[in-house]
Amino acid sequence: MSGPLLEMQGVVKEFPGVRALDGVDLDVVAGEVHCLLGQNGAGKSTLIKVLAGAHQPDAGRVVWQGEPITLSAPTAATHLGIATIYQELDLVDGLSVAENIYLGHEQARLGFTQRGQMRTAARELLGRLGHADIPVTSEVGSLSAAGKQVVSMARALSHDARLIVMDEPSAVLAHNEVANLFRVIRDLTAEGVAVVYISHRMEEIREIGDRVTVLKEGRTVAAGLSARTTPTAELVALMTGRDVEYAFPPRPARADPDERPVLLEVDGIGRPDEFHDVSFTVRAGEIVGLAGLVGSGRSEILETIYGARRPVSGHIRLAGSALRPGSVSAAVRAGIGLAPEERKSQALFLWDSIARNVSMSSLRRFARAGFVDARAELTAATDAVRRLDLRPTDVTRAVRTLSGGNQQKAVLARWLLTDCRLLLLDEPTRGVDVGARAELYALIRELADSGVAVLLVSSEVPEVLGMADRVLVIREGRAVREADARDIDESQVLDLVMEGSSV
Numbered sequence: 001m002s003g004p005l006l007e008m009q010g011v012v013k014e015f016p017g018v019r020a021l022d023g024v025d026l027d028v029v030a031g032e033v034h035c036l037l038g039q040n041g042a043g044k045s046t047l048i049k050v051l052a053g054a055h056q057p058d059a060g061r062v063v064w065q066g067e068p069i070t071l072s073a074p075t076a077a078t079h080l081g082i083a084t085i086y087q088e089l090d091l092v093d094g095l096s097v098a099e100n101i102y103l104g105h106e107q108a109r110l111g112f113t114q115r116g117q118m119r120t121a122a123r124e125l126l127g128r129l130g131h132a133d134i135p136v137t138s139e140v141g142s143l144s145a146a147g148k149q150v151v152s153m154a155r156a157l158s159h160d161a162r163l164i165v166m167d168e169p170s171a172v173l174a175h176n177e178v179a180n181l182f183r184v185i186r187d188l189t190a191e192g193v194a195v196v197y198i199s200h201r202m203e204e205i206r207e208i209g210d211r212v213t214v215l216k217e218g219r220t221v222a223a224g225l226s227a228r229t230t231p232t233a234e235l236v237a238l239m240t241g242r243d244v245e246y247a248f249p250p251r252p253a254r255a256d257p258d259e260r261p262v263l264l265e266v267d268g269i270g271r272p273d274e275f276h277d278v279s280f281t282v283r284a285g286e287i288v289g290l291a292g293l294v295g296s297g298r299s300e301i302l303e304t305i306y307g308a309r310r311p312v313s314g315h316i317r318l319a320g321s322a323l324r325p326g327s328v329s330a331a332v333r334a335g336i337g338l339a340p341e342e343r344k345s346q347a348l349f350l351w352d353s354i355a356r357n358v359s360m361s362s363l364r365r366f367a368r369a370g371f372v373d374a375r376a377e378l379t380a381a382t383d384a385v386r387r388l389d390l391r392p393t394d395v396t397r398a399v400r401t402l403s404g405g406n407q408q409k410a411v412l413a414r415w416l417l418t419d420c421r422l423l424l425l426d427e428p429t430r431g432v433d434v435g436a437r438a439e440l441y442a443l444i445r446e447l448a449d450s451g452v453a454v455l456l457v458s459s460e461v462p463e464v465l466g467m468a469d470r471v472l473v474i475r476e477g478r479a480v481r482e483a484d485a486r487d488i489d490e491s492q493v494l495d496l497v498m499e500g501s502s503v
């Protein structure tokens, strides 16, 4: 083996009040998939932003093919052949797919004399990614999260990169799309391209990774371990500094169905092109899981119950009373909470503090004579933050400065403070590290045990089966099966969700 393609040595990066990187080492060789593991806030995204030239390190060296280099700007990294797919995708919503893919390229050098050629090239790249279905002329803003991810990948490919860094690419992808992504990664590495791959899903590390580097609190705690043979428990212990129980919290005994009142009744609701004739119930204290592919209509069903979309047919009742269709304020007054899928755009006020983001749905609780009781607000927010192990624990910090997974926790913490009767959770553990996941599962079960009805959407079938009492399988907008979660297994669910799809 020739020398490493990339070496990062003793990299330090400080932000006001935080040492995000405190001496990180990473070496990557050509043709490998190098996984970067670490808990939320460990420094993974910061490290790859240094590598992308987006952050300047305070100390340390970056060596590229044996030569020390300075990455003073993102263009410097691009010129060397380093492409980055960020956790928060950096696409321009108002531009077309093709324009986004070739954003910042000097088109003269590429020899594009006209837009038609750029479109053809863009189409070819999308085809390589198994997504010839994405129209290159559509505005990126109209695409789903998964579609945007694919465009971002196509952009990395367009640069003929030698090293492609992927920050949690699978977080927005469905099961079949992850398989597609892995196929692309294998093609790339076979051509000698190196990939740095970040994910919180341990089974992916095993499947696609060659070597693993583990970060903890801004330091490299293990470098270059074998991705295939290092036991998961060992990797998790390195990341968290403790042994983590993987188990899902125990379910209450199979309850007598009449014991707990039906809280939510969804009766034949439909919206053209989204979902059709969907009926189910959720009892108080029960967790019902919606399993299905991304795009199967699960999120739309949740948003319709929340009043953000108006059903064209059917009815929704909460505790026996009809909910006003298409009214979020009516839903919130009735005690419904939603933790949406795209937290950045839908749920967080990035420039506000953690405390305000966490407490904003329960401000009434802290109101005193028309003013917010700031002390009570802080105390309650701090408590919720502690329960979810959100870092940093200083709740006066702006949410914008948190790591991806910790932003996630801020949205979830908000719902712990509100007194919801029905909680709608859309991909609650997306981007959350393994240690915090276990705590989150326990909290969701705790909420259910206290009488809250929970409707859970997750693309991870084991998570649905492990957490839910009852499962509803959704395929192309229709409920194709309802079962007690203990009476159905992962392969049965996967068969049901995939049937008839083009995978």
Ligand SMILES: Nc1ncnc2c1ncn2[C@@H]1O[C@H](COP(=O)(O)OP(=O)(O)OP(=O)(O)O)[C@@H](O)[C@H]1O
Binding pocket: 015, 016, 018, 019, 020, 038, 039, 040, 041, 042, 043, 044, 045, 046, 047, 087, 391, 392, 400, 401, 402, 403, 404, 405, 406, 431, 433
């Ligand atoms: N712009 C910033 N200003 C201040 N602090 C920041 C900034 N960016 C990151 N941090 C802090 O640096 C630390 C590392 O964050 P980073 O985003 O690198 O974590 P991560 O390992 O990618 O986590 P996750 O798995 O949640 O994405 C965190 O404590 C975070 O709050």
Ligand SMILES: [Mg+2]
Binding pocket: 044, 045, 046, 087, 167, 403, 404, 405
């Ligand atoms: Mg990150």
